Amino acid sequence: MAPEPNLFYFCRPTHSAPVSHPVDFLSVQEFLTDEPACQTLWELLSTQFRTRGKFLTIWQGVRFVAVHRDPNGAADGFLLITTPINWQIDYVVVRPDRRGNGVATALLAEAVNQAYQRHAPYIMLTSRESLRAFYEGCGFTVVGRDPIHPTTPHPVDGSRVLSPPPIRTSGA
Numbered sequence: 001m002a003p004e005p006n007l008f009y010f011c012r013p014t015h016s017a018p019v020s021h022p023v024d025f026l027s028v029q030e031f032l033t034d035e036p037a038c039q040t041l042w043e044l045l046s047t048q049f050r051t052r053g054k055f056l057t058i059w060q061g062v063r064f065v066a067v068h069r070d071p072n073g074a075a076d077g078f079l080l081i082t083t084p085i086n087w088q089i090d091y092v093v094v095r096p097d098r099r100g101n102g103v104a105t106a107l108l109a110e111a112v113n114q115a116y117q118r119h120a121p122y123i124m125l126t127s128r129e130s131l132r133a134f135y136e137g138c139g140f141t142v143v144g145r146d147p148i149h150p151t152t153p154h155p156v157d158g159s160r161v162l163s164p165p166p167i168r169t170s171g172a
């Protein structure tokens with residue numbers, strides 16, 4: 001099956017909104033002290049995405065990790081954020097047995113709230129077209145479409161996940 005096109009999504013945080021489930025919004029240093037959560041993240045990256053290369057590339061720039069926990073306290077959903085000035089979201093992923101419960105929605109809502117509280121001018125992410133309704137429901141707008149690029153990492157379902165190109169706000 002041909003890979004699905006990826007879209008570039010944009011969100012300008014303008015207010016804090018209620019989050020349906022509690023989400024831990026952790027610095028990378030805090031996240032790294034939770035070994036079981038690190039293990040779960042790695043398992044999900046290994047099973048839900050085709051390559052680890054992009055993850056290893058972006059990890060050095062990741063500043064925050066949003067973590068959702070199941071009723072037993074085990075991490076069941078993650079979202080990574082890099083924050084040079086504007087924020088970029090990568091690797092939104094939920095444990096397969098916990099999907100369909102609004103976990104990803106809560107992770108996105110908390111990330112947008114945190115961006116607003118920390119004065120991030122805007123948030124970008126890249127994701128496949130079939131998740132458009134989901135991301136639009138989280139306050140994101142489609143601002144572009146990525147041409148198919150066969151060497152780019154993609155999730156195991158045949159779609160791909162990309163980072164958007166850098167966007168300059170200073171005109172430099």
Ligand SMILES: CC(C)(COP(=O)(O)OP(=O)(O)OC[C@H]1O[C@@H](n2cnc3c(N)ncnc32)[C@H](O)[C@@H]1OP(=O)(O)O)[C@@H](O)C(=O)NCCC(=O)NCCS
Pocket residue numbers: 048091092093094095098099100101102103104105106126127128130131134155161
């Ligand atoms: C995509 C993913 C993060 C969704 O997690 P989730 O916790 O099940 O999502 P939610 O329960 O918050 O669902 C939010 C909405 O998105 C929709 N949705 C969820 N997964 C979807 C999918 N694969 N395709 C299309 N829509 C989807 C849901 O139907 C729901 O819509 P609704 O609010 O109208 O009912 C999860 O399926 C996952 O981890 N997939 C593998 C990794 C991946 O592809 N991540 C995205 C990379 S860009």
